[in-house]
Amino acid sequence: MDEEKFHDEIAATLSAIQSLLARSIEIQMESAEIDKSIHALEKQRTQTTSDMLDHSELTNSLSVQQTDMARERTGLVREQTRLSTKSTELGVIRTDLSRERSGLAGQRTDLAVLRTDLSRTRTGLAEQRNKMALNRTQYSVKRTTLAASRTILSNIRTSMAQGRTHLALIRTGLAFFSIAIAFFRTFGLSWWSVFDGVLAMGSLAMTGAGIIGYRRATRDVKNMQTDYYSAREESAA
Numbered sequence: 001m002d003e004e005k006f007h008d009e010i011a012a013t014l015s016a017i018q019s020l021l022a023r024s025i026e027i028q029m030e031s032a033e034i035d036k037s038i039h040a041l042e043k044q045r046t047q048t049t050s051d052m053l054d055h056s057e058l059t060n061s062l063s064v065q066q067t068d069m070a071r072e073r074t075g076l077v078r079e080q081t082r083l084s085t086k087s088t089e090l091g092v093i094r095t096d097l098s099r100e101r102s103g104l105a106g107q108r109t110d111l112a113v114l115r116t117d118l119s120r121t122r123t124g125l126a127e128q129r130n131k132m133a134l135n136r137t138q139y140s141v142k143r144t145t146l147a148a149s150r151t152i153l154s155n156i157r158t159s160m161a162q163g164r165t166h167l168a169l170i171r172t173g174l175a176f177f178s179i180a181i182a183f184f185r186t187f188g189l190s191w192w193s194v195f196d197g198v199l200a201m202g203s204l205a206m207t208g209a210g211i212i213g214y215r216r217a218t219r220d221v222k223n224m225q226t227d228y229y230s231a232r233e234e235s236a237a
């Protein structure tokens with residue numbers, strides 16, 4: 001009768017160990033999925049950073065073009081001043097050079113039209129720069145959201161690692177408990193029974209601590225997963 005009870009206990013213990021091993025495998029698979037999600041987020045962050053660099057290069061190019069146009073406008077202003085000075089100096093021979101003055105006036109008009117076109121172009125570039133600044137701000141907000149999601153995923157991975165540690169503690173406690181039972185059946189009631197009892201109590205305490213820690217880790221993972229999905233919904237909104 002005692003032997004049958006012992007076999008039943010061994011069978012129940014082995015069944016519990018198998019269920020714990022199956023749960024450990026499931027947790028490892030979930031950890032692998034989370035690592036894939038982290039890799040995807042890292043790839044998306046890299047793409048976002050590349051887009052921001054492209055926008056920065058385009059902004060620098062527009063700034064260089066704006067500087068070149070400012071230099072050209074300065075040259076035009078200097079040319080206009082030189083022409084005015086020359087017109088003053090040629091006031092004495094104004095009658096003979098009236099046709100030339102008309103030509104210079106037409107050239108000045110053309111320069112004024114060119115200056116107007118340049119001003120319009122500069123306005124368009126300023127509007128484009130404002131749009132780029134808005135896009136850059138949106139990318140910054142998106143990057144911040146991705147960083148928060150990555151932090152939550154890192155915490156989930158840490159909690160899962162703690163859960164695996166507690167599962168290993170449970171397995172170790174059950175192994176020690178099996179050894180204590182084997183010693184008791186081998187030596188019977190003797191001085192070794194004290195050691196067997198201490199080993200059995202220690203293994204039960206170890207198993208209990210592992211179960212408590214595993215439940216705590218599982219609860220933390222569920223809470224952090226809830227926070228992660230909430231953050232993703234807010235980001236999508």
